[in-house]
């Protein structure tokens with residue numbers, strides 16, 4: 001298929017499954033040019049052939065900076081630039097109690113959820129600064145704002161770190177690079193294999209009551225890439241849940 005020079009070039013990490021794969025399908029339908037990365041190359045290639053548009057597959061592990069640098073290099077070589085970079089890859093954890101969290105668990109959560117996002121942001125930012133524009137999207141979690149699911153406490157902490165990094169970068173860029181947009185995505189439970197893939201195993205996110213369909217999440221993210229709130233809650237009512245939580249912490253009478 002001929003490549004459309006006006007189509008945005010979007011990099012998606014963690015594109016082999018779940019939210020990343022659904023976002024790839026959604027954006028392919030909107031004629032984006034895609035650069036997809038994850039560790040499972042065969043799964044990525046199988047997805048790519050179903051998308052029908054220009055897709056570059058770059059296998060890699062986002063916890064390794066050199067792999068993330070290679071993603072940018074391949075995107076530049078194929079498409080000449082990147083418009084949107086989505087740091088979506090991440091991993092949960094299940095531990096039976098707060099006391100069961102180990103130091104290794106904390107290191108793993110920081111490696112898989114925080115360093116991975118930091119790599120993506122730091123690798124693409126020089127390119128966006130040179131062009132004075134671009135969109136960074138970091139997929140966080142409602143558990144970063146309402147960390148009340150104790151079996152995922154170490155994950156919630158890591159995603160809170162993602163929120164802080166995202167907001168700090170946004171604040172730093174606002175003055176000299178106002179056209180670089182930095183978005184935090186805040187999903188609740190989404191029907192993917194996230195639960196099964198968590199360190200320590202299930203519960204299966206797809207079996208949890210009220211799990212949001214993954215295609216709906218992908219549509220919300222795609223709609224919010226270039227306009228709208230930079231804190232992108234994937235369902236109506238989530239922002240109000242966060243406010244109620246914060247009011248409760250502050251002992252606010254309306255909580």
Ligand SMILES: NC(=O)c1ccc[n+]([C@@H]2O[C@H](COP(=O)([O-])OP(=O)(O)OC[C@H]3O[C@@H](n4cnc5c(N)ncnc54)[C@H](OP(=O)(O)O)[C@@H]3O)[C@@H](O)[C@H]2O)c1
Nearest residue numbers: 014016017018019038039040061062090189190192193194
């Ligand atoms: N599902 C939920 O309920 C939920 C809720 C809130 C937030 N989130 C967040 O949404 C994002 C996507 O989660 P999901 O639900 O789509 O989970 P998922 O179904 O488990 O998919 C995770 C994706 O990330 C990739 N990945 C994991 N570690 C990686 C690494 N080190 N390097 C490269 N790719 C890696 C996986 O591919 P490979 O195995 O092929 O590498 C896979 O494509 C995560 O950041 C997650 O924390 C999910």
